[in-house]
Amino acid sequence: MVAGIVQWAKHQPEVRQIEAETNNDNRASIRVLEKNSFVCVGVGLEPDTIRFLHWS
Numbered sequence: 001m002v003a004g005i006v007q008w009a010k011h012q013p014e015v016r017q018i019e020a021e022t023n024n025d026n027r028a029s030i031r032v033l034e035k036n037s038f039v040c041v042g043v044g045l046e047p048d049t050i051r052f053l054h055w056s
Helices: 001-009 027-035
Strands: 017-023 040-045 049-055
Touching: 001 017, 017 027
Parallel strands: none
Antiparallel strands: 017 049, 040 049
């Protein structure tokens, strides 16, 4: 699912980056994001979350 969204977004001229957040302890979600070239950029907006970015 994440790979499909990333591929779709890459073909949208107005999309510059994709943002995602997940709980600090959700290893499965973190791994999915990392496998899809997302980079952890720090804390998320909600408590106990981290933020990831993917540049198109």
